[in-house]
Amino acid sequence: MPSTDRSTTFRRAVSPVEWWIAAHPRGAVPVLQVAVEGTGALDPGRLAEAVTAASDACPGTRLARKGREWVDTGRPPAVRTVEPGGVPVHRLPQLQEPLLHRGRPTCEVLHVGGPEPAVVFRASHAVMDAGGVLLWAADVFRALRGEPLTGATDTVTEVDLLPPLTQKPTPPGLRYPALLGRRAPGGPRRTLWLRRSVDGYHAGLIARLATTIAPLCGDGDAQFSVPVNLRRYAPQTRSTASLSHSLPFTVPAGQDWEATHERLLTLLAEERDAQARLDPAVLKIPQPVLRFINGALERKAATQDLYPSHASLAHLGRVDVEEFSTGGFAATAVYSLSSSPAGGPVELDVVECAGHTEITLSWHDGPGIEDAATALLDRIEAALSPPALRTPPMNATSVPVPGPGTVLPAFAAQCAATPDALAVSGPDGDLTYAELDRRSRVVAAALRDLGLGREDVVGVLADRSAAAVAAIWGVVRSGAAYLPLDVQHPDARLADILTDAGAPVCLVQRPHDTRDVVPAGCRTVLLDELTGEPPADWTEPATAPGDLAYVIYTSGSTGRPKGVEIEHGSLANYAAWATRALGVDASTRMPLLTSFAFDVSCTSLFLPLLAGGAILLPPGELNHATLRTLLTDAAPTVLTMTPSLLELICELDVRPGTVRVVAAAGEVLRRSLALRALEMFGPGCRVMNLYGPTEATIECLAHTFDPATDTAAGVPIGVPPDNCTAHVLDAQHRFVAPGEAGELYVGGVQLARGYRGRPDLTRTRFVRLADGTRVYRTGDIVRVTDAGVVEFLTRADDQVKVLGNRIEPAEIAQTLEDHPSVTRATVIARGRPGGEHKLLCAYVVGADPDPARLQAFVAERLPRYMVPATVTVVAELPRTVNGKIDVRALPDPFAGAGEPAAEPAARDEVTRAVAAVWAGTLGVEPDRIADDTDFHQLGGDSLLMLSMVAAVCRDVVGADAEPLFMARLGEIVREPTIARVAAVARAATGASAGVPQPVGAGG
Structure with missing residues (x-):
């Protein structure tokens, strides 16, 4: 394969197709443009440096033609900055920026400024094809990230890649009328671009497009041209040259897409594209003569409204947007903005990226063309992604968010309206609203005196007590965000969380001040010493819906926990609908039964106090005795808890008559347990199943259990509430039909801001649908029933739930690998013989590790519920052919369970x-x-x-x-x-x- 000698100037031959394209009339040479849109910022200076570096690795970006040879000029492509002028960047095709229409002798880069920047890589089709542009663009972003460049220095042309012609090619004739209506002949040549994003990746995409368009092409067969990347004949080729040819492709009337796809694959397998190419003899035609021929071809096509095919359908492949991102710029879409050659038909270019299919239509602009093009894209989108699947009835949840978008004014108003009413009842004393108001303002004032406020994060390490409730409300009233810490967690983990969150202050309740929790750089403030009266001039902070309200850490699949950032607007929306859904009012008495570090606690922390009700704190450590006392003596009206805790409560010999609502959340609610709850609490009590990851602000789906209709083993997780949405997509990111299984994506105003200090993880989990809707990938596999409610089926990954807590086994494995005697570890959840419950089982490879010591090592660093029940030492971790851990090949840690262990x-x-x-x-x-x-x-x-x-x-x-x-x-x-x-x-x-x-x- 020919290649460049780096000691000399880069040169390569002009190929036949490049010779033909270069001879287009001046100003009409087709230009290939690849746009990269994103969020964040791109510095134009750094971009120019990266383009220069990439041009050294890809010298095909700086060529000039000398006769029948391309020669490296040594001049890197220019970088030009343009402002979008108020046009949203996702409408870049409609921007009609003059620079996008300017012909290019070789290559240049456009930097589109604004809050949502974009980069457009432009290249003359005479010197490069779309595959070459993508190679070049990827290297520019590698340079921006400081990574080694891959480069593209091969000097091949299609003459080098393809076998000799077996017969003289027949030039395509002009026989097919324009797909979008006749364009006006004469006048300046101007390209119209229209872009459409469609959810998902679609098998046989070109065949699907062809069969969708074919009925619009008349009664006979439809004719298409399909550009084929000739690099498929030499996959290791690294060249930016124009290495694509168009394969003629006929679609008979009425043929389905499967048959069309099969025919296309057959043509490619037979290498028909190798023969359907420009005659190399074109190189013998002088450029002025060829330019005259091309001009005549263009005029004839316009005046006679005839083209070589109905449309050109180009698939540029699937790209990873991470390859086009930097530390400060996150790519969200990559798409094409090409222009057609002389006499060329309508072009449809597709790029698959970020779970979407980006379709760009380009053709000559003219009267009525845009309307016809829009209708065509509508037809294509409906064929690929039916509207009924995109907009299910359950997502019609939009309502105005009441109030200012924050819970603080309502809390202050409630304190003023009912100062003597009971707000918190607990073992460390009761608080009226006036007392809670005073104590929370004392905390808020102390934090404000320390200079803390909006966007600061304050840790709270306290028992389940009235002091803790006052502390949390005090943090929120200061304008800062609270970070709840579970007192049961090991000191090392709590210290790591405070460090990761960057908390400048931690509020600590005695006796936890003696623990080694607060790291250097974080100040300890004792809650027990925050007494007295708040300052007379203290006022509520001006808190906006977009301000941070709290941060809660969950287990992380990367080996360390991650902090979920929840804003005030999300919390306010949840509080508004949950108050109504749970029937919370001034008579409500709601126990706080979960750790503050579990976001279900927010239901009890916020809802009763916004409605004039009371929070009930258990009289001591949570056990069957304290639960019995709470249920029989405290007269609770609304219970929120995990199904595991509900199961324990149902085992108690009590039948409290005050409970109106039992809301289960955090785990699968079995029908048998829901029936037991109804029997225990009586027919006047509603049993609700609430669903929601921490990333969607507590709960984002809800369902009231109905024994008559909910007959499956698991109670449905329901439908989205106010201003929330639920979408079910398959592995290819396509919407699925009701009854089909897919991954649940949730959206709406309750979505978290993201993960604190983890933009990479935020981009991975918080994604966008094709219409721009921001959604969170839950990892839960669900289906929508015929009744229109969502049912949970299983997980899409290894994540497991224990007591409602999410556990990423990878975090436990990482902790085990931190031990000096362990080189590799994996953790899986598996059942023991005869047992109903699944256990966390660890397998380790290392230098004579001791299982008991490893369990103790993990217990010092992770919560008790994350300590493996078993640790098995193995010589190696078996893997499948795909490189994953082969669970079936791991030894059974309970293999000896069949033999008696006691007499x-x-x-x-x-x-x-x-x-x-x-x-x-x-x-x-x-x-x-x-x-x-x-x-x-x-x-x-x-x-x-x-x-x-x-x-x-x-x-x-x-x-x-x-x-x-x-x-x-x-x-x-x-x-x-x-x-x-x-x-x-x-x-x-x-x-x-x-x-x-x-x-x-x-x-």
Whole structure:
């Protein structure tokens, strides 16, 4: 293959097709243009430097013709900056910027300024084709990112790539009328561009376009030309030369797209494009003569309204927008703005990128042409993406957002309207609205005195207490955003979160001030010392809907947690519809049953206090006893919790008559559990299933359970509420029909701003539909039922849920690999024989790692629910042919579970009873559990432990001894084994009966 000698000037021959294009009438040489649109900023100076660097790697961008040879001039393409003049960048084809119509001898770059910049790479078709432009553009962006350039220095032409002609080519005749109506002959040549973005990638796209257009071409066969990239004959070719030829392609009337696609593939397999090319003898025709011929061809086409085909259909391929992005500029679309050659028909160019098919129509402008072109694009879009799938009835949710788009005025007004009403009831005391108002303003004033306010993030490390509620509201009232920290999480993880969030201050409640949590550069402020009265001149901050309200961290697939940024406007919209949907009013008493670091807590934190209701805090650590007290003595009216917690509540022997609404969120709600909840709370209670990732502000779909119609095993997750949308797309980003499975994308005003300090991850998860709608990819596989509601099916990735908490196994694996004895690790969720619950199982490769020490290592860095139940050492991690971990080839960590681990006869009555409770809780035979086995290693989590403790109290300890047993719950938490539980149960029952027991009594 010919190539350039870098010690000499770059040269290559002019190919036959380039010779023909170069001989177009002056000002009419077709120009290829590839536009890259995006968000962010591009510095024109740096862009010019990158273009210069890329021109060294791609010398074909700076050629001049000398006779029948292209010679490197050494002059890099010019970079010109233009302003869009108020025209949105996505309407760049309609910009009609004169520079887009200017002919080019070789290449140049246009930098379109404005808030949504764009770059247009322009090249004369005489020296380059679209494939060459894409090679060049990719290198420019590599230079902008500081990466090594790939380059394109091959000197091949189509003469080098294609086999000799077997017969003399027949010049195409002018036989087909214009597809869009007759253009006005004469006058200046001006190209009209119209662009349409269509969702998804579509197999057989050229065939689909052809069969959609064919009925518009008359009663006979439709004739198309399909440009083919000749680099397919030499895939390693790195050349910017014009290496494409048009393949004539006939579509019989009435033929479907599948048959059309098959015919096209057959023609390509037979290499018909190699023969359908310009006669090399064209090189013998002098340029002035050829220019006269081309001019005559163009005039004849215009005057007779005849062209060599009905349309040219060009597929430029699929590109990754990340290849056309930099640190400060995120590409959102790549598309073509070409112009047709002499006598050329309508051109349709397509590029697949960012989950969309970008279609650009180009042709000569004239009266009525734009209307006809728009109608044609409408027809194509409807064929590829039917309107009924794009706009399902469930997405008709648009309503005005009430109020100023922030919850602060409503809270202040409520405090002023009902100062003596109960706002918070908890173990550390009750707060009226006046007291909550005062204490939150004291916190807000203290933060303002420290210079904190809008867009600052303030950590809150506090127990589930009235002081914590006042602290969170104080942060929000200061204008800053609060960052809730779970007191149960390890110090190292909390410190990493504060560091990642860049929090300058952390509000800490005693005794957590003794922990090593607050990193250097972050100031500790003790909540216990924020007392007294707020300043007399303190006023509410001016908070806008776009200001940050809170940041909540979730597990990260990249090995570290990620902070989700939620704005005030999103929170205000959620509060408005959820208040109505849950029936929250001044009589509402809503318990706060989840960690502040779990966004479901926001429902209890905000809704009651905006409506004059009250927040109920559990009287102590959450367990069956405190839950029973809360349900029977505190008279709650609205409950929001995970299904796991609801299951525990349903096991309690209580039937509270005050609960009007039970809202489950964070996990799959089973129909059996919903039925149990209805039985427990009575017919006057509504059971709702709420769905929403943290990235969509708490909940963004809702469904009220109806036993008569909701007959599937899982309760539907519902439909979008006010100003929210739901879209179901397949793996190719196409909208699916009702009943078909696809990934759920959610949109609307409740979408998060993104991930704090992670623009790359934000771009990956927060994407746009073809119409510009911003959506979040949930990773959940769902379907829409015939009734028009969404049903959850499964996950599209490895993410799992534990107690409503999202867990990315990759984060656990990364933590394991941080241990010096581990070189590789993977974590999967798998079930044990006979067990109902799935466990996190780790597999590690390394230098004699100790499983127990690795579990302890993870426990020091990750929450308890993320510690693997098992750690198995393997020689290597088996992989599939696709490079993924082969789960089926990994050893079963429970392979020995079929053999007895304990001898029932050796256990006393209490130990046998406790083992029976464990077996019922974990779904494992009692004699398969050793007395010293850790509860968590059998798949137990914190809620299952509470369920186990409640069952031990009910079946083993009894009501009289329950207080004594629960007083020693800490011992069980520290040593969750059958032996320890039995010892505590034996001691409690003995003490209750007046028989003293040794503290350390075993089974």
